[in-house]
Structure formats: structure tokens, C-alpha cells
Amino acid sequence: MSAIPSGAMRFNSDSQKLEYYDGSQWLQVSTFSPNLNGGARGVFAGHFPQTATINYVNIASTGNAISFGSLSEARGSTSSCSSKDRGLWMGGNPGSNFTDTIDFITIASTGNATDFGNLTLSRREVSALSSSTRGICAGGYATPGALSNVIDYVTIASTGNAVDFGDLTSAGVTHSGSSSPVRGIIPIAYTGSVVNTINFITISTLGNATDFGDTSVTRNNMSTCANPIRAIFSGGYSSPTYYNVIDYITIAQTGNAVDFGDLTIARRETSSCASSTRGLISGGYTGSNQNTIDYVSILIQGNAIDFGDLTAATFSTSGACSNAHGGL
Numbered sequence: 001m002s003a004i005p006s007g008a009m010r011f012n013s014d015s016q017k018l019e020y021y022d023g024s025q026w027l028q029v030s031t032f033s034p035n036l037n038g039g040a041r042g043v044f045a046g047h048f049p050q051t052a053t054i055n056y057v058n059i060a061s062t063g064n065a066i067s068f069g070s071l072s073e074a075r076g077s078t079s080s081c082s083s084k085d086r087g088l089w090m091g092g093n094p095g096s097n098f099t100d101t102i103d104f105i106t107i108a109s110t111g112n113a114t115d116f117g118n119l120t121l122s123r124r125e126v127s128a129l130s131s132s133t134r135g136i137c138a139g140g141y142a143t144p145g146a147l148s149n150v151i152d153y154v155t156i157a158s159t160g161n162a163v164d165f166g167d168l169t170s171a172g173v174t175h176s177g178s179s180s181p182v183r184g185i186i187p188i189a190y191t192g193s194v195v196n197t198i199n200f201i202t203i204s205t206l207g208n209a210t211d212f213g214d215t216s217v218t219r220n221n222m223s224t225c226a227n228p229i230r231a232i233f234s235g236g237y238s239s240p241t242y243y244n245v246i247d248y249i250t251i252a253q254t255g256n257a258v259d260f261g262d263l264t265i266a267r268r269e270t271s272s273c274a275s276s277t278r279g280l281i282s283g284g285y286t287g288s289n290q291n292t293i294d295y296v297s298i299l300i301q302g303n304a305i306d307f308g309d310l311t312a313a314t315f316s317t318s319g320a321c322s323n324a325h326g327g328l
Helices: none
Strands: 009-012 017-021 026-028 041-044 051-058 066-075 079-082 086-090 101-106 114-118 127-130 134-138 141-143 150-155 163-167 183-190 194-202 210-214 223-226 230-234 245-250 258-262 271-274 278-282 290-297 305-314 320-322
Touching (some): 041 278, 079 134, 086 134, 127 183, 134 194, 183 223, 223 278, 230 278, 278 320
Parallel strands (some): 271 320
Antiparallel strands (some): 009 017, 017 026, 041 320, 051 066, 079 086, 134 150, 150 163, 183 194, 194 210, 223 230, 230 245, 245 258, 271 278, 290 305
């Protein structure tokens, strides 16, 4: 009998429940659906071409994105994280400048973003992730050509400036983060050359990141999202190749990512967000900007399916959040 790999999934026909293997036993998958005031929303902003536009979708359905409002200023390469109530956009670059601005919205409503505070330093192309209480911002470019290893955090329910959390294992461009309620997952994609490193942190504590493992393909410009059990990494680029790769990890363990399936279009610089069951992968760049939104069922490996379109063709690796992701 072949060994069952840790993180394997099965449908138990006796209990009619989905289960996963933790390395020693099969455990039932439980999902939690809080009162989301209108449902699980995915919200997208901070893309290129530099824009203030915010879009949103209902994750449980399919269809085209709808206008939500505007960021405080037009900028690209922002990074987004969220609680079930608030969405935050951190850093980015308005024009040729880098910014330390943090904006926030109330996800259940629509309207323009409001000032939240500032990061500890201005930067772009960072990873953002969150639990229900803390928002994390890690890595990125601090100035053109200068990479950062800084991890900041904020308390999402309040407003105010970010505070130092710790450091990544190496300074690098991180693009996108994801989380369970306990762990934050931060893929480092570029440190002067393209790499496939995955870091993790314990969100409720302070301290430096630890090595988790590697993505299955060495590539830059990918995005990530998660439910409480799995994080998926989508798309990417390593000259001259655009990737349609989706790979995944089991967040509670450490180890290398495994193949999940393929995007509908090979592309880089997508934005991803999730509910407890679905991951959405939006926009991207193939040599031209894309407006495509794909979706996958996170607990079931397979290829992505068309969801709908953004209101405009854009690209950005970390400008999406939701009120139902794996960290909540």
C-alpha cells in the first residue's frame, strides 16, 4: 500500500464530508461562514495602469466586476489585506514615487477609501496578509533597485501607523501574501535574481520569518490567496516565459508546493483573493493588460474556470482582498 501524502484530500462517502490527511489521521474539513453583511466579496484596486479605481465581485457567484469607489490617489503596486469588515491597501507607487500610504474601506458597503496611517517606510511590490485582527506588510522595493526585508503590522480595527514586526529571511520582492488564522505565508520571488522561496510567520507574535519551502516553479510576478487550510500560488514570469501554473501548500505544515492545475491564460502580475472555498485570480499581463477573472475550488485540485471580467484590463500582483479569506 502506498503512503498517503500529508495534505491529501478525500470525500468520505459514509459521512458525506470532505476530509484531509494531516500525516497521521484523516480530519474533517470545517469551514466557517460568519455574517458577511451581503456575502463574501472580493475587492480589487491599486493596479497598473496607475489608477484609483476599486472593483468588487460576489465570490460565490460568477460575473463581471462592479465599481466600488476609489483609493485616496491613483497608484500601482499596492498590496491589500483585510478583516471581515475592512480592506486595507498598503504602499505602492503614485507616478514614479514610492509611498507609505495605507488606505482602508468598509468591504460591506461601497465608497471611496479613507486614510488609515503610514508604513514604517515607503515601498512597493510587498506582500500583505492578515488575520482577523492584524494586517501584515512585508518586503518589496524601498526605493528603485533597493530591496527591503522589513515586516510591518497594523491593528486593522483601529487606525494608525504601522509598527515593526520583524524581518524576512532575505530582502526581496514578495508581491503577494496569504494566511490561515495562525500563519502568514510570504513567497519571495526576486532577490536580485528570480527565486522560489516561501517564508512564514506566526501572525499573533512578533519576530522574524522562517523558511517554509519552495514553490514548484521558480518564477516572479505570481499572486497568492488561501482558505484556512491551503494557499495557492498562481501565474508568474521568468524571462521569456509566462506561466499558467497554479501550485499549492498545506499551511499548517512546512514543505514544497505541489501542482494544483492551470490558469485559463498564462500570465503574470495577477491579483488573488479567496473565500473559504474559492480562490479568484484576476487581471494580469501577457504582453498586454488582461481583464480576466478566473476561479478555482481551493480544496479540489484542477484547472481554473472563467469567472468574469474586471471593469478594465489591469495588472498587479497584490491588490486584492476579501472579507472571507483563510486568515479570518
